[in-house]
Amino acid sequence: GESVGLHLPTLSVQEGDNSIINCAYSNSASDYFIWYKQESGKGPQFIIDIRSNMDKRQGQRVTVLLNKTVKHLSLQIAATQPGDSAVYFCAETLRDSWGKLQFGAGTQVVVTP
Amino acid sequence: DGGITQSPKYLFRKEGQNVTLSCEQNLNHDAMYWYRQDPGQGLRLIYYSQIVNDFQKGDIAEGYSVSREKKESFPLTVTSAQKNPTAFYLCASSMGPETEAFFGQGTRLTVV
Numbered sequence: 001g002e003s004v005g006l007h008l009p010t011l012s013v014q015e016g017d018n019s020i021i022n023c024a025y026s027n028s029a030s031d032y033f034i035w036y037k038q039e040s041g042k043g044p045q046f047i048i049d050i051r052s053n054m055d056k057r058q059g060q061r062v063t064v065l066l067n068k069t070v071k072h073l074s075l076q077i078a079a080t081q082p083g084d085s086a087v088y089f090c091a092e093t094l095r096d097s098w099g100k101l102q103f104g105a106g107t108q109v110v111v112t113p
Numbered sequence: 114d115g116g117i118t119q120s121p122k123y124l125f126r127k128e129g130q131n132v133t134l135s136c137e138q139n140l141n142h143d144a145m146y147w148y149r150q151d152p153g154q155g156l157r158l159i160y161y162s163q164i165v166n167d168f169q170k171g172d173i174a175e176g177y178s179v180s181r182e183k184k185e186s187f188p189l190t191v192t193s194a195q196k197n198p199t200a201f202y203l204c205a206s207s208m209g210p211e212t213e214a215f216f217g218q219g220t221r222l223t224v225v
Contacts, residue, residue, distance in 0.1 A: 008153050043119075043216035044216045045216070049213055101214060105154060
């Protein structure tokens with residue numbers, strides 16, 4: 001029969017506030033990490049990446065933080081907008097693995113007016 | 114425009130039939146991938162290919178087959194051996210190690 005969909009963790013954010021999305025990754029040997037945004041019915045879109053020799057990287061309105069000690073990744077979105085409503089996935093990959101990404105389960109971000 | 118094109122967007126399959134999902138890229142990427150996504154879940158790797166005429170099984174390859182005869186194309190066949198094929202299928206490509214993967218817009222397959 002059909003599988004029952006799991007309920008994603010949901011982050012509800014007021015428009016204009018900052019969002020912080022957290023991700024625990026699984027493999028201490030992973031050395032490249034990516035955040036993707038996925039809107040309903042569409043493919044994931046690249047947001048930002050970070051390599052294991054860094055602990056912080058900034059893009060436009062987004063910042064990724066990497067804590068290798070506790071295997072934790074976070075995505076901060078400044079001044080959250082309605083268009084930021086989506087599911088956000090972190091993904092990890094190993095050196096020389098040719099982009100074979102291991103995805104987390106995702107976090108649903110809902111921006112409220 | 115450069116990118117990855119998946120077709121069709123929606124596909125219906127009768128039980129016992131094989132179906133083939135198309136994926137074409139014009140990004141000149143060496144590596145291509147197929148992922149499966151179930152409702153409310155992350156993506157799981159089905160197959161990947163690093164170069165033409167070579168491909169490797171991912172985490173959930175059973176019931177699927179692929180070919181990589183051209184750099185631009187990486188079709189996925191969902192065979193009748195796949196017991197629960199209803200899902201959202203995503204194709205991606207990348208330049209190589211430690212580079213971002215670019216995704217297509219997906220094919221939603223439903224068994225009727």
